[in-house]
Amino acid sequence: MTGRKANIVGAGPNGLVAAAVLAEQGFDVQVFERNARPGGAAASGSTLGEGTIVDLGAAAHPFAYGSRAFAHFDLAGHGLQWDFHGYPLAHPLDDAESVFLHQDLEATMAQFPADRKIWQLLHGPLVRHPQEILDNATSPLLGIPPHPVLMARFGLRALPPAKLLASAAFRTRQAAALFAGSSAHSMLPLSHPFTSGFGALFGALGQSWGWPVAHGGTGSIIDALLRVLDGLGVQIHTGHQITHLAQLPDADLTFLDATPRQAVQLAGDQLPARLRRRFERWRYGTAAYKVDYLLDGPIPWKDARTAQAGTVHVIGDAAELARAERQVAAGSMPERPFVMVVQPSSADASRAPAGRQVIWSYAHVPQGYDGDAGALIDAQIQRFAPDFKDRIVQRVVTGPAQLQAWNPNLVGGDIGGGSLAGTQQFFRPSPSLNPYSLGVPGLYLCSSSTPPGGGVHGMAGWHAAHRALRDLGRH
Template sequence: MKKYDAIIVGSGPNGFAAAITLQKIGLSTLIVEGADTIGGGMRTKELTLPGFRHDVCSAIHPMAMASPFMRSLPLSNFSLSFVDAKYEAAHPLLREEGTVLHRDLAKTIADLGVDGSYYSDLIEPVVNNWDKLAKDTMGPLGVPKHPFNLAAFGLRAIQPASWLARNFKTERAKALWGGMAAHGIQPLDNLTTSAIGMVLLGVGHRYGWAIPRGGSQSIANALESYYKSLGGEVQTGVWFSDRNELPEHKILLLDMTPKQLLNVKGLDFTSGYTKQLQRYKQGMGVFKIDWALSEETPFTDLRAREAATVHVGGTFNDIALSEEDGQRGKVTDKPFVLFTQQSKFDKTRAPEGKHTGWAYCHIPNGSTVDYTEIIENQIEQFAPGFKDTILARHTFSPAQMEAYNPNYVGGDINGGIMDISQLYTRPILSLNPHRTSNKSVYICSSATPPGGGVHGMCGFHAARIALKDHFNISVSL
């Protein structure tokens, strides 16, 4: 069998990031993928009816172009392109006018009226300083390169989203803020929940919320094409359960979460390290639905029809209650739903005149409750007649999400809760959490900093550390 410098298990964004980083240096690398197609959370399939192409997991990508690693790659040379919606996100309300996230910061400030000044004070520094902030926040803890910018950001980012919400005067501004913070998939009273809200708003103004033409699979395909152009190799349909069954290699990088790692043979972890992995905490799960639709979703708020993502959740208090219920294991009849209709902006997604719909909500980890009717009822409130447009649907329960991608334990798409105890100390408390107790094995999944999302930074940092440890090579972005 051929020998490799490194084998990477998993072909999600982090697996490809690790493999590309190593291959660019001149190492010989192999990606091993258990499924029959590459992509991890970046896959697009006909889940409902022929001709309707649905993003199986991730759909809209605020972090894809905000990521220093992704921006460093010439993916446009490998057929990757994005389309833009008129608005990056919309947040409709039932009893008053909702609001939208414009790409233009000034337009959003003006749209928020009396709350524009506070919004500007909160978000404009993120927009202006994102390149510096990204280097100090999108990776493991270390000596900051830009300490003053990081400190100014951190003083607010560490606070619960519920605290910063008090600074907004109008319900519509609070709702917009709550919807952004709720992407963190945890109660909005938790410390650090302001961080995700600030980042998503900031990068939305800086880079937009990207919609990949042809579906999220297009990102995976571009990464694969670029990787292979460097000489990298990919094997699909090979489920990994024993290191000794792999070809000979020097280092192993695993795009896997702790639960999976504990079931792999041949990793030779110490008992102490194993115990730390066993203490790793999962976050809430998701229930996801894809629809084939006869027409576009008839949101009463017309601006929601022109947004890349629609936050269907009502007021800030409604969203906060939904996230709190999910964390406590309670079923809610008014969940915070994230909805998108990619076919509105990318005509390759559905037959002419027809549309796709994509949505999920946060629910108790591992829940067996069928949320189909609950989600559809919630959307119907904001888009009367939506149910009448449904031609077919496909659902993913937490168990089905995990079966599709074992990294989604109990439906947890973030690879572990990203609360204050695991934001940077994931999967263990360490300044180098990508290392394991086995010096030749590294973790490059979203269970390492900076966590979930299609950005590749977990994989880049794992590869960076491995290169320094074994080849005395330093790389940076």
């Protein structure tokens, strides 16, 4: 295939992985990125002042750690390092000690003996095969998974709504809260079918290889990818916004690391009418409202062990979490939202000046929310760490509109490329065995709006590029 050319619009992890796959196959690849630096939402900056490293998008990375795409391109050999905390996850509770997801199944179950059997049933087979489970989860749903027997076992655990499973299966508030918090990564109401799949998947990864952070910030993942691309001769044009495909040079293949809304803007009337109508109806989901903190020390949690956790789910018990997620999905802002906190500098000293801590957090808020949720996030953390506000040196708030202005793929603050409600969980972005094709020869979508969805793993770009290579080989 020497001499063939490819264009990539958007330099998020998926676009960069697609570029690497094609360049490895001899394509002359050019990447066009509107921002000054590649990476999309997988980026870091010093927004809290000199000497700080703040993850501007994603922060904890159980998917990136096991990504087949990242392993193929040997990001570790290109400088990527992982940092691990004492616990992958903590979930504080009112009037009780925090409950922890340990990087060990037995240690997790020891916290709630009454729920040991059901926790083992849900997680045991998955914990024993984390790579295979992730490979299944990061493959297109419409097709034969790489490990079909394990996928069938996972499917049985994934089907029930997390709210139903947490209330019916668990006797203890500790196990129910821990499971519900992981299920909330779906950014769906916990009454939605298949939300238990998120709880089982995130729990299994945490109890096997953990939820690590990238040393030096999430941007370090992109830095490693850029070294790969540099070695492959890929040209990256930053500060170069593409508003229509006509602006691109001639190429055999073109990939859009964009959501359906941007794909319509870029491709215009070139898209088949049916696909364009579907894209125009594409639904964006629950948004993130982000607050980053610089503290003069660790968060003073009531349960001091919580400071050793990489991620903390700040909400209370499972019933409160289910109520908050239901309100958000209905477009109402809860007084006590689900807040996710990541404490990277407790494992990675490079994140903050000596004696200080960088804290990353966001709350789930309604799509396009234009209110001020910052005080609610402060209050939720303060609820479980009474002296928290006294530790704040600096605070930076980024609401949904600001997220979208920074990265147009984060429509209305949706960090997952589109809601997973209804058929969009399975038909991303359309009901097709080739979900990456845009119905135009040589034109493909490779964003989180395609399988396997959101997260820093590059697998949408990986699958899209390999599908395009197969399609090209048939002509």
